[in-house]
Amino acid sequence: MNFNKEFDASGMSCPLPIVKTKKALVDMESGQVLKVIATDCGALKDMQAFADQTGNTLLSTEESGGKYIFFMQKK
Amino acid sequence: MTTKKMAIIATKGTLDMAYPPFILASTAAALGYDVQIFFTFYGLQLLRRDLSSVMISPLANPAMPMPIPMPVMVQMLPGMESMATMMMKQKLKKHGVASLQELRDLCLEADVKFVACQMTVDLFEFDKSEFIKEVEYGGAASFFGFAGDTDICLFV
Numbered sequence: 518m519n520f521n522k523e524f525d526a527s528g529m530s531c532p533l534p535i536v537k538t539k540k541a542l543v544d545m546e547s548g549q550v551l552k553v554i555a556t557d558c559g560a561l562k563d564m565q566a567f568a569d570q571t572g573n574t575l576l577s578t579e580e581s582g583g584k585y586i587f588f589m590q591k592k
Numbered sequence: 593m594t595t596k597k598m599a600i601i602a603t604k605g606t607l608d609m610a611y612p613p614f615i616l617a618s619t620a621a622a623l624g625y626d627v628q629i630f631f632t633f634y635g636l637q638l639l640r641r642d643l644s645s646v647m648i649s650p651l652a653n654p655a656m657p658m659p660i661p662m663p664v665m666v667q668m669l670p671g672m673e674s675m676a677t678m679m680m681k682q683k684l685k686k687h688g689v690a691s692l693q694e695l696r697d698l699c700l701e702a703d704v705k706f707v708a709c710q711m712t713v714d715l716f717e718f719d720k721s722e723f724i725k726e727v728e729y730g731g732a733a734s735f736f737g738f739a740g741d742t743d744i745c746l747f748v
Contacts, residue, residue, distance in 0.1 A: 528688040531689075532615050532618055535622055536618045536622045536702075539622035539623075539702075570623045570624070571623055571624055
């Protein structure tokens with residue numbers, strides 16, 4: 518999937534992946550896509566919850582080799 | 593859509609109990625909430641410029657997992673608190689949990705408002721210069737001024 522920016526949250530625990538995803542989105546434009554890589558399995562539910570509550574769109578979630586990859590489209 | 597609001601009262605000053613207010617506040621701010629934390633009694637310790645005095649004690653804390661069973665008589669020995677704190681900090685770091693300092697900075701960066709209870713600041717004779725400069729001072733009535741209008745209100 519195409520993306521405009523990448524944020525690697527590998528090794529970070531709650532709430533850092535969410536708080537820093539929010540920070541990464543700040544300087545992006547509406548419609549742009551942020552790729553987030555995380556190793557915290559709690560991020561699976563949290564990323565969806567973040568998207569639901571902020572109006573950003575979680576385009577997809579992938580899991581590979583113990584890493585979770587999210588594509589978040591900015592509102 | 594009106595902005596949601598959350599208020600937290602932080603009353604504890606130990607390392608373990610310092611985390612919930614900062615974790616919840618930084619997350620709520622990331623979700624778009626307008627957040628205020630009211631620090632009172634021992635929670636004031638979390639406003640110190642230097643957070644290194646925030647510690648955890650195994651004493652009277654039977655729920656704290658210990659690497660080896662430790663009788664209370666041993667927990668009372670000098671240095672045990674520092675050791676427990678050091679071990680806890682190592683554990684937090686190993687698991688990728690942010691330091692208190694980092695979480696507090698993230699809160700400030702996200703415009704979480706910190707209010708210190710003026711009465712307890714006076715009670716414990718704190719010098720305001722010991723606290724970070726972002727702190728505002730107020731009493732119970734000023735807390736309700738914000739909390740009365742919140743969606744979530746927590747006491748930690």
